[in-house]
Amino acid sequence: MSIGIPFIALILLTLAVVLISVLVSMARTVRLPVDDGLRALRTTARRALLARVIGLVAGIVAAGLIADTGALGRGPMLAAPVLGLCLILGTLAGELAAKPPGGPIRDASLETRRIRHYLPRFSTSLAATLSVITVGLLTVTVATASADDLGRPGRTLSTFSPDGMVRQSTSPWPGWFYAWPILAALAVALVLSALVLHRIVRRGRPGLDPATRAVDEAQRAHSARVVTAAYGLCVALPLSGIALIAAGTVKNSAYLPDWSMTAPPALVGVAFLAAGSAIWYLAELLSSPKVKVS
Template sequence: MGGLLAGIALAGFLVLVQPDRWLGLGIALAAPALAMCVVAGVLIGEVTAAAPQGTRRSAALEVRTLRSYLPRTLTWSAAVTVTGLAALLTATGLTGDADDLGRAGRVLTLTCGADGTQSTGPWPGTYYGAPIGAAVLAGLAGAGLAARTVVGRRRPDPAVRGADDLLRRASVRTIVASAGLLAATPLAGAAALTGHILVRSSCASPALHAIGWTATALAAVAGLGACGFAAEVLLPRRTATTPPRRSDAP
């Protein structure tokens, strides 16, 4: 909960207090910052969890794997979202141009035949894509570390293995949802900007108009996905009853 509250505060700060010279970059980084704080909160909670106490302790001989605790559908959804964001930012980064102040990737320049060129922005090129990509990569690295920590920590009591597995699965689910949110929100924003510029440009060819409508549809899907991931983070499932799909315990 502490990570979630810190993330909300940081996201609000980036949205409301960002300097004018950032040109909207704070809004683009707000959701990744929120997700990173949630992941950090889970990681800190697992690292600082109290170890078993007492002079006599018992342990179960078992091999736990991260795959056993991953929620299949949510994991695939997050992976597809991250892949989509990487593909879109790569494409917009390669096609973006510098604006009139030399800021790389902030505009899209299209040739209008004999009438010259038309530059339109803001375009989600490298000016926005580079920091977003760096934030998402850092967040994914933190999510991977947090998930490994959740799976690898010692059991507080082997006698309560079932309840402990449910807690691990809930923590891993929150981490995966945070990773999905980390990518879904900037994907929705970047796709919406891409679609808006391509659809409204008078210099865009029919093919570019089609790409623009496709990007607009992608923005809507990514927005719905972000809402779903956010619901998983804010309202985590703590009552799952299905055990891990695979157990290596003897």
């Protein structure tokens, strides 16, 4: 019974991710007037996809190693950011592998491309919201954390009597011991994402005809979606774990003020929001724009 429920949940989760990714792919179809001059773009797309796959495989391996070696639960909490970082690095490698347009005669267009032109509005807003929630939640948990019995700072939630004696200490609590590795990983992910997006915007076009421009724009937008989804996973999965751990610790703690009992339901709601966001970002990673000739 205990094994069957997680297995069924994993199957349902996988089906949900695949279904959403298929629906997203169907909704993002690029139609072209002709099927000409797309060889360079297809080559670029294959190289970018290969780099992302390599980044994903490396991320899975690295996340597994981190999950097994991290002390006192920090490993599993950092596994998702490590996976997202490797995927972002793979995307950056794919963009760097894209050869600039060349030849004896080159065309140039007078256009202004900005990062915001390619960022997916919903995924970007959701990632920003999750980031703010993560920083805010960790700020509160760090401020209320205490050291454990071995003196490691930020591992327990303690309540004190009026004379300053500890009444109860409950762990784990996402204080500084867990917060700083997560915040450091998210900062690195944010910087890498900005570098990839800068590269997406700055690389040259392989051609100026309408068909080539249309596919090139679709590929840039898709790369931006991959980066946003990878960063979103870096935020969503740790936030879900942090919120659930904090909810359980508050619920199991005695001598807390009565108003603190409203925190566990709110934290569980944050965990569900983060978990649902992770499903969406996984679907975004699996989706791909379709190119059809009208």
